[in-house]
Amino acid sequence: MGTPLSGIPHRRLNRLTGEYVLVSPHRTARPWQGQVEDPVPDSRPAYDPDCYLCPGNTRAGGARTARYSSTYVFDNDFAALLPDTAPAAPASGGLLVAEAERGICRVLCFSPRHDLTLGGMGTREIRQVVDAWTQQYTELGAIPWVAHVLIFENRGAMMGASNPHPHGQIWAEERLPNEAVKESARQRAHDGCLLCDYLAAELADGERLVASNDEFVALVPFWAVWPFETLVLPRSHAGSLPGLTEPARDGLADILGRLTRRYDRLFGVTFPYSMGLHQTPTDGAEHPEWHLHGHFYPPLLRSATIRKFMVGYELLAGPQRDITPEKAAEQLRELSEGSPR
Incomplete structure (x- = not known):
């Protein structure tokens, strides 16, 4: 960032949420005496044979996983949301408000191979995952009471993944969750498409770009909270996966593989992260303001054994980071992408 702010404490506005992040670049020189994780x-x-997501194996609930050969989707055996939750009037005791919430939770296995990740898969294999995501968004979003479909992946035990087999989740629910509400409001308030304009500014600046192709761009957002957080954006306006052309779906598969391989090379480990795709709500309303985008939130800070914690100031005031987004992008950009397994 070519301004005097690059070396002093400053705040940056997250245009998607309306919230600020405190950036403290001078703190990168401090010694670290905090928690060090054992590398996994x-x-x-x-x-x-003991993995319940590998083809043909029995899952914890007693169901058997099919002998699949590409991607595989099934209803989560221990779902956080249930489709048969009966509608109920909101329970309110003045300040105490609660309401029933219906939903559907599914698991999507990316590959029958237990030893792969997105970074280890080829573009054609990842394209099958993109197509499965598209099909699930379309199918679940068509259910009359479903207002929002979230596709996401928790990768690694550090991010709470209970199984290392390559897989993600799809949660569909009848109301918009918090992040979708915030992003909807900010995109709607912008004159034109917020993320189209933002991407144009990032392409002109170039300092926070990580990887790109003819269809998609991966960058460290100006307002990033996590040390090596990235944002994945299509170059052409599309609100959701079904709105992508065939070349754009190939481009998304390509950029996901290239980005995750860079992550894995950063500290020489299979990089943990939470990743999710934010898409147009499926509530039946028109949402021309929505622009498809993917968030990657990785926790590692300085090495494979040191992570970023959201504590103290983050919990009580707001997010804070030391390494600047520009420096993080530079580190990711300079890495070799390598090749899939």
Whole structure:
């Protein structure tokens, strides 16, 4: 960032949420005496007889996983939301408000191979995942009471993944969750498409770009909170996956593989993260303001064993980071992308 702010404490506005992040670049020189995580070995077989997501194995609830050969979707055996939750009037005791919430939770296995990640898969394999995401968004979004479909992946035990098999989740629910409400409001309030304009500004600046192709761009957002957070954006306006052309779906598959391989090379480990796709709500209303985008939130801070914690100021005031987004983008951009397994 070519301004005097680059070396002093300053705040940056997140245009998607309306919230600020405190950036403290002078703190990168401080010694670290906090928690150090043990690195988790990542040597896995292509098939694990004890993995309930590997083809043909029995899951914890007693159901058997199909002998699938590409992607595989099933209803989560331990779902956080249930489709048969009966509608109920909001329970309110003055300040105490609660309401029933229906939903559908599914699991999507990316590959039958237990030892792969998105970064280890080729573009054609990832394209199958993109197509499965598209099909699920279309199918679940067509249910009359579903207002929002969230596609996401928690990768690694550090991010709460209970199984290392390559998989993600799809949650569909009858109301917009908090982040979608905030992003909807900010995009609607902008004159034109907020993310089209933002991407144009980032392409002109170039300092926070990480990787790109003819259809998609991966960058560290100006307002990033997590140390190596990235935002994935289509170059052409599209509100959701079904709005992408065939070349754009190929471009998304390509950029996901290239970005995750960079992550894995940053500290020499299978990089943990939470990733999600934010798309047009499926509540039946028109949402021309919505622009498809993907968020990657990785927790690692300085190495494979040191992570960023959201504590103290973050919990009680607002998000804060030390390494600037520009420096993080530079580190990611300079890495070799490597090749899939």
